[in-house]
Amino acid sequence: MRIAVNTRFLLYQRLSGFGVFIEEIFSRLVKEHPEVEFTFIFDRPYHSSFIYNTNVTPKVLYPPARHPILKYIYYQISLKRYINNNKFDLFISPDSELPLHLKCPSLLVLHDLNFMYDHKYLPLSDRRYMLYFTPKFLKHATRIITVSEFSKHDIEHNFPFTNNKVGIVYNAASEKFKPLSEQKIQKFREKYSKGKPYFLFVGVITPRKNLANLLKAYSIFREMSDIDYPLIIGGNKIHKYKEFEKELKNNKYSSDIFLIGKVLDEEIASLIGSAYSLVFPSKFEGFGIPIIEAMKSGIPVITSNVSSMPEVAGDAALLVDPYNPRSIADAMLLLTKSNDLYVDLKNKGLERAKSFSWDISAKKMWEEIEKTIGIS
Numbered sequence: 001m002r003i004a005v006n007t008r009f010l011l012y013q014r015l016s017g018f019g020v021f022i023e024e025i026f027s028r029l030v031k032e033h034p035e036v037e038f039t040f041i042f043d044r045p046y047h048s049s050f051i052y053n054t055n056v057t058p059k060v061l062y063p064p065a066r067h068p069i070l071k072y073i074y075y076q077i078s079l080k081r082y083i084n085n086n087k088f089d090l091f092i093s094p095d096s097e098l099p100l101h102l103k104c105p106s107l108l109v110l111h112d113l114n115f116m117y118d119h120k121y122l123p124l125s126d127r128r129y130m131l132y133f134t135p136k137f138l139k140h141a142t143r144i145i146t147v148s149e150f151s152k153h154d155i156e157h158n159f160p161f162t163n164n165k166v167g168i169v170y171n172a173a174s175e176k177f178k179p180l181s182e183q184k185i186q187k188f189r190e191k192y193s194k195g196k197p198y199f200l201f202v203g204v205i206t207p208r209k210n211l212a213n214l215l216k217a218y219s220i221f222r223e224m225s226d227i228d229y230p231l232i233i234g235g236n237k238i239h240k241y242k243e244f245e246k247e248l249k250n251n252k253y254s255s256d257i258f259l260i261g262k263v264l265d266e267e268i269a270s271l272i273g274s275a276y277s278l279v280f281p282s283k284f285e286g287f288g289i290p291i292i293e294a295m296k297s298g299i300p301v302i303t304s305n306v307s308s309m310p311e312v313a314g315d316a317a318l319l320v321d322p323y324n325p326r327s328i329a330d331a332m333l334l335l336t337k338s339n340d341l342y343v344d345l346k347n348k349g350l351e352r353a354k355s356f357s358w359d360i361s362a363k364k365m366w367e368e369i370e371k372t373i374g375i376s
Contacts, residue, residue, distance in 0.1 A: 003369070004083055006093040007040040008065060008074075012047035013264050016204070017111065017289055018095045021147070021171060025094070027052040028362035041082070043074055068129035075099045090373055096130075098137040107372045108141035109169075110134075112151050112286025112308075113158060114208055123239065138162055143372040145169050145365070147287040150308035167371070169364045171287045172356035179298035179350075180273040188274040192260065197276035198230045199332065200299075202263065202290050205237040205244065210283045210304075210322050212243040215251055217281070217328035222253045224329065227336050229276055230256040234263040273297040277335055280304070281322040288312050292356050295349030300342055302331045314355075316348035 005026060009018040030038050030053040038056045040046075044064045051058055061082055065074035080099035083091050091102055094109040115122050115130040122130070138144060138159050144166045146152050152166050180188075189195050199218070203209050211233065218231045248254060263271055272278065278294035280303040291312050294301050301317035303309045310319055318335065321327040335342055 001035070001089045001373075002037045002039070002087070003090045003092065004039045004041060004086070004088045006079070006091075006095060006097075007046075007050065008043040009095050010040070010042065010046065010050045012049070013266075014262065015265060017171075017287075020174075020289060021109070021111075022094050023050070024172065024174065024358040025169070025362050025365050028358065029366060030056050032362070033366070039086075039088070041079065068125050071097065071129065090369065092369070096137070097133070098141055100136055100140045102140070105142040105372050105375065106140065107143050107145060107369060108137055109145045109147075110138070110151070110155060111147050112284070113154050114284045114286070116158065117284060118208065135159060141165075142375055143167065143368060145368055147171050148308040148311055150311050151286045167364075167368045169361050169368065170356050171289050171292070172358045172361055173289065173293040173296040173353060174269075174358070176269040177272065177293045177296040178269075180270065184270065185274045188270045192232060192258065192271070192274075193230045196229055198232050198258075198274075199277055199279050200232050200234065200272065200275035200294075201279055202234045202268070202272065202293075203280070203282070204235045205233070205241060206239045207241055207243070208283055209235075210281045211241070212247045213322060213325045214279060214281055214328065215244070215247040215257065216325035217279075217332065218257065219251055219253055220325055220329035221332045222256075224333055225336060228256060229336070230258055231279075232258045232260060232271070232275070234260050234268075234271055236262045268293075269297065272299060275299050277302060277332070279328065279332065280309075281320060281328050282309065283307075283322050285309055285312075291317065292353050296353035298346050298350055300335060300345035301349060302328065302335065312356075314348075314352050316345060316352035318345070 007022055010022055011019055034055050040056055040058050042060045046058055061078045063070045063073055065071040075097055076099055084103045088104045090105050092107045096110045098108050115127050152168055155166055156163050272294050277300045280290055282304055284307045286308055288309050291301055291303055303313055303317050304322040305319040318331040320331045
């Protein structure tokens with residue numbers, strides 16, 4: 001059997017949520033199924049570490065697809081031509097986009113519909129592209145995968161023709177996330193937070209992640225408390241976010257707010273594992289991988305009470321109203337004032353993280369692959 005996989009989000013030391021999903025799932029599948037010939041398709045030169053086994057053949061197609069015009073050329077011309085000319089048994093696209101009119105079955109992974117809910121989430125050209133093409137992607141896909149019950153219901157609600165066509169393959173946290181020794185925690189804190197415990201946000205800096213309200217909440221927390229734990233924000237800014245920039249500039253406690261940029265893959269586990277708490281007040285998530293990464297690291301989590309986040313967190317996190325900075329600040333204050341609550345959330349988080357496993361998700365993905373080929 002020959003399976004082609006769109007792996008353009010496998011970017012060395014720059015794995016986004018899409019990239020983590022691809023790496024964790026397919027690094028397992030290519031080894032568990034050596035009888036299958038996998039072709040990994042990149043849109044730029046790739047790192048050799050992404051060729052996980054001898055049954056993987058890399059292929060680079062151009063152009064690098066980031067702008068909607070280049071995406072159209074990549075998916076609907078370069079990629080479609082390559083797939084249709086090479087007799088694959090299945091094409092898998094884990095990044096929510098798909099060539100139309102393929103000659104083989106296709107399995108589309110659509111992580112969420114965030115682009116439908118707030119025009120601030122994406123530049124106008126990207127949003128128009130997704131609004132126009134997503135219904136077409138969904139109609140042409142033989143089968144669809146998403147990463148939570150919330151996203152499954154959201155897709156089926158907005159696109160009723162997908163009923164009985166959508167399966168779920170949950171995200172999880174890598175094995176590198178685990179509780180750290182006090183010595184390692186203190187060493188990392190000396191590097192990033194002047195040796196102090198710190199609140200942490202990790203993820204891209206974009207309006208959907210709600211960082212302006214997080215900064216407001218941090219200011220409220222500092223006004224209400226004598227605790228001076230810094231706030232670390234790890235991630236690149238990928239969209240214009242004037243409200244965040246304005247709030248950061250005017251924040252009274254800006255000297256204790258550290259923007260450290262994109263965190264290298266080799267440091268992310270230490271950054272999360274050394275935090276006092278993860279504060280993840282996003283307005284919308286299809287899953288929210290940092291929630292599970294923090295829980296698996298033994299770090300209490302504060303997250304939003306909307307979209308998929310309550311489903312992922314269960315009863316193992318403090319849930320807040322992301323639109324109300326005082327709600328976020330109250331949770332931060334509550335956590336610092338009650339050691340019993342802190343320990344309880346730490347233990348519940350460690351247990352909750354066991355519900356999500358990349359090994360289980362890879363097996364589920366293979367079941368979906370078999371369903372997709374069987375449908376055809």
